Amino acid sequence: MRSDRHAVLRDKRIAFIGCGVMGEAMASALLRAELVSVHQLTGGEPNPKRRSELQAKLGLKMTADNREAIQGADLVVLAVKPQSLDAVIRDLAGQLAPGQVVLSIIAGATIERLSRGLQHALIVRSMPNTPAQIGFGATTWYPAPAVDEAGQGLVEAVLESMGLAIRVDSEDAIDMATALSGTGPAYVFLIMEALIDAGVHLGFPRAIAEQLVQQTLLGSVLYARESGRHPAELRNMVTTPGGTSAAALYEMEKGGLRTVIARAVWAAYRRARELGEGKTNGGPAEG
Numbered sequence: 422m423r424s425d426r427h428a429v430l431r432d433k434r435i436a437f438i439g440c441g442v443m444g445e446a447m448a449s450a451l452l453r454a455e456l457v458s459v460h461q462l463t464g465g466e467p468n469p470k471r472r473s474e475l476q477a478k479l480g481l482k483m484t485a486d487n488r489e490a491i492q493g494a495d496l497v498v499l500a501v502k503p504q505s506l507d508a509v510i511r512d513l514a515g516q517l518a519p520g521q522v523v524l525s526i527i528a529g530a531t532i533e534r535l536s537r538g539l540q541h542a543l544i545v546r547s548m549p550n551t552p553a554q555i556g557f558g559a560t561t562w563y564p565a566p567a568v569d570e571a572g573q574g575l576v577e578a579v580l581e582s583m584g585l586a587i588r589v590d591s592e593d594a595i596d597m598a599t600a601l602s603g604t605g606p607a608y609v610f611l612i613m614e615a616l617i618d619a620g621v622h623l624g625f626p627r628a629i630a631e632q633l634v635q636q637t638l639l640g641s642v643l644y645a646r647e648s649g650r651h652p653a654e655l656r657n658m659v660t661t662p663g664g665t666s667a668a669a670l671y672e673m674e675k676g677g678l679r680t681v682i683a684r685a686v687w688a689a690y691r692r693a694r695e696l697g698e699g700k701t702n703g704g705p706a707e708g
């Protein structure tokens with residue numbers, strides 16, 4: 422289902438409940454793509470510093486009162502931490518008007534929990550990521566059965582303004598995507614940091630190490646996408662027999678890099694499920 426995003430979002434009002442990293446990323450993406458004008462957006466945010474920051478930076482109308490924020494909104498985006506969800510439910514339970522669609526980006530929070538807590542059936546669960554801020558996000562979304570075509574079109578138009586948006590066919594796929602793409606930028610930034618530090622360790626000035634690493638990551642991703650080749654084939658093309666890549670890859674395999682990455686992604690998936698069960702404090706994963 423594709424539709425003209427401008428037409429879908431024309432005159433639509435969107436309320437962001439929680440305006441931290443992701444609330445700001447989503448509002449910025451919509452404004453940056455000129456899909457909405459600022460008077461269509463409202464932010465509900467208890468932190469006065471964040472309220473004035475977003476007012477100054479994006480021109481957003483901000484309020485500390487979540488009930489006021491959702492007045493007249495077509496779409497209500499829930500972008501608070503899982504730990505703040507109960508407070509939002511207390512504020513908004515029974516307060517949503519019949520046609521309002523709720524779009525949650527909260528890791529773990531199930532449609533059943535949101536729908537029961539808010540006493541509202543029109544719920545969409547989604548999982549974006551931080552590159553959404555510059556239009557390169559990767560988002561998955563899954564609507565409750567009660568959300569009709571128009572509601573889904575509205576959600577899709579908002580999510581596509583942030584980059585790739587894929588509708589998945591189960592809620593479990595949202596937890597899986599939380600571990601892979603939602604959390605994914607954290608993995609990439611850690612690898613980026615480790616490579617830059619290794620460059621500095623070799624003797625490069627940090628600014629040059631940063632440029633070389635950023636361009637290598639960017640170029641490799643674009644090359645993989647453009648060539649359409651399997652990553653293993655592309656890796657083999659770098660790996661001269663008896664050369665430098667073979668020496669480096671040996672150390673990576675010996676250190677268990679693939680297993681470490683797979684275990685990290687499974688740990689994030691388990692954690693997403695725990696958050697959904699209301700276990701809001703973490704701890705080292707076992708197993």
Ligand SMILES: NC(=O)C1=CN([C@@H]2O[C@H](COP(=O)(O)OP(=O)(O)OC[C@H]3O[C@@H](n4cnc5c(N)ncnc54)[C@H](O)[C@@H]3O)[C@@H](O)[C@H]2O)C=CC1
Nearest residue numbers: 439440441442443468500501502503505508526527528549
């Ligand atoms: N940061 C990320 O990379 C991603 C985060 N998420 C999800 O997005 C949600 C928000 O994450 P961030 O933006 O990183 O968190 P954040 O901490 O930056 O933002 C949350 C905002 O909610 C506000 N808030 C707290 N209690 C509130 C209440 N009762 N009513 C309204 N606002 C309230 C806070 O003051 C804060 O500004 C989380 O549930 C997370 O699971 C999803 C995808 C990626």
Ligand SMILES: O=C(O)[C@@H]1CCC=N1
Nearest residue numbers: 528550599603604605
């Ligand atoms: O760390 C977290 O819980 C959130 C969810 C996806 C990315 N960040």
